[in-house]
Amino acid sequence: MKTTVLHLNGKINWIIVTLLLTFSVSQAQISGNQIYGNNSYNGNNYNQSNLPNNTVVSINDNHLTVTVKLLQNKKADGFVITLGLNEEDETVSGCSKKINARIDGFLDKIKTLGIKKENVYIDFISQTKIYDFEVSGLNSEQVDKGFEIKKNIIITTSNVNSLEKLIALASDFEIHDVIKVDYFNSDTNVIHNALFDEALVLAEAKKIRYMKSFGKRIVGTPNATEEFATVFPETQYKTYQAFETAEIQINYNNRSPYLKKIARKNKTFYYDGISSAGFDKVINPNQTEVGIQYVLTLTMTYKIDTSI
Numbered sequence: 001m002k003t004t005v006l007h008l009n010g011k012i013n014w015i016i017v018t019l020l021l022t023f024s025v026s027q028a029q030i031s032g033n034q035i036y037g038n039n040s041y042n043g044n045n046y047n048q049s050n051l052p053n054n055t056v057v058s059i060n061d062n063h064l065t066v067t068v069k070l071l072q073n074k075k076a077d078g079f080v081i082t083l084g085l086n087e088e089d090e091t092v093s094g095c096s097k098k099i100n101a102r103i104d105g106f107l108d109k110i111k112t113l114g115i116k117k118e119n120v121y122i123d124f125i126s127q128t129k130i131y132d133f134e135v136s137g138l139n140s141e142q143v144d145k146g147f148e149i150k151k152n153i154i155i156t157t158s159n160v161n162s163l164e165k166l167i168a169l170a171s172d173f174e175i176h177d178v179i180k181v182d183y184f185n186s187d188t189n190v191i192h193n194a195l196f197d198e199a200l201v202l203a204e205a206k207k208i209r210y211m212k213s214f215g216k217r218i219v220g221t222p223n224a225t226e227e228f229a230t231v232f233p234e235t236q237y238k239t240y241q242a243f244e245t246a247e248i249q250i251n252y253n254n255r256s257p258y259l260k261k262i263a264r265k266n267k268t269f270y271y272d273g274i275s276s277a278g279f280d281k282v283i284n285p286n287q288t289e290v291g292i293q294y295v296l297t298l299t300m301t302y303k304i305d306t307s308i
Contacts, residue, residue, distance in 0.1 A: 059210055064218070064302045066206040068199045071274060072191060072283040075291040076183035081163055083153045083170050084177035088130060090146040095127070099149050102173045106153070109169045113162050115155060125150040152179065160289075183233065183292060191294055192228055195283075199226075199298035202280050207302060217305040224300050231274055231293040238272045241265050 058065040087099035107120060132145045153175070155166060167178055185191070211218060243265045271290050276282040 057206065057210060059214060059216075059304075061306060062304055064207065064210055064216070064304060065299065066203055066210070066302075067297065067299045068202045068206070069279050069298075070195050070199055070202075070281050070283070070296045071276060071279045072195060072294045073273070073287040073291060074185055074191065074284065074294060075287065075289055076160070077185050077187070078156060078158045078183075079160060079163060080154060080156050080182040080184070081166060082179040082181075083155070083166075083175050084125075084150065084179045085153070085173075085175045086148055086150040088146060088148045092127065092147050092149070095147050095149040099151055102175065103151065103153060106170055106173045106175060109172070110155070110166060113157075113165055113169075114159075115157060115162070115166075119156045121154045123152040123154055125152055183290075185292055188230065188294075192296070195228070195294065195296040196226065196298070198281065199296055203298055203300045207300065218302045219305040220303040222300050222302045224298060226299075227295075227297040229295045231295060233271060233273070233290050233292070236271060236273050236293075237269050239267055239269050241267050 057067070085099065085102060087095050087102070089095040089098060103122060107117075110120075127147060127149050130145045130148050131142050133140045134143050153170075157163070157166070163181060170176070170178075207218065210216075273290075274293050274295065276285050
């Protein structure tokens with residue numbers, strides 16, 4: 001969440017927005033096996049209730065305060081997928097040869113998808129020894145069983161359709177761990193500036209309406225507080241399990257041991273983005289593709305002429 005406090009001198013049209021808003025490229029994470037570590041009720045979700053409602057307007061003899069809240073849904077410009085793999089062998093050299101052969105074969109295959117060498121990075125994660133136990137009768141002894149090497153393949157692509165094809169090709173080389181997929185936009189500054197400009201227009205309209213309604217006049221220069229948030233899809237996923245189950249009554253008179261096996265219940269994950277309710281304006285409200293959401297909240301405080 002980015003918060004900016006602005007002191008606006010003179011007319012609102014004199015504001016030079018480009019001097020106020022300088023932000024780097026944003027990234028968001030979505031999907032991949034990392035979702036299993038995301039409890040949708042652990043407080044990581046973007047909390048829409050933390051933002052002021054768009055109907056908030058406060059006026060007294062001295063000040064008028066209006067709040068404008070905007071939401072923009074935006075498709076991603078590019079994607080960074082991270083795939084994980086490991087290999088075991090009695091020697092480090094053996095591990096290295098095996099894992100590199102799988103990686104080289106996979107990289108050769110993805111050339112058919114237009115993935116260039118400069119769009120791929122191999123991240124060496126770890127090299128560790130492996131131990132096991134040898135059991136003889138009632139005795140067990142821990143022994144050295146060799147080594148394990150882990151590496152990640154990080155691939156950048158601008159084509160969302162290539163993600164599923166990459167995963168399918170990876171499985172041909174026993175690369176099954178889809179660690180994460182990062183979504184990013186390269187024009188965050190442009191998005192921020194446009195939302196800020198739109199918020200100023202809506203705040204001015206609210207100011208004019210309330211000044212006319214109460215017969216007041218603004219004096220001096222207004223103050224403003226701005227909050228700009230980039231909402232990552234990763235934080236907006238939720239999960240549920242829907243099933244009915246029977247009950248078992250245990251007969252405590254029967255002391256015979258028994259084994260009870262619980263059937264596996266399917267767990268469903270779904271994307272639950274920020275609702276469009278409560279915003280003054282929503283850009284791309286009907287976007288169905290999961291992407292990045294941007295929220296801008298602008299609170300303007302005007303001084304009222306008390307001499308009238």
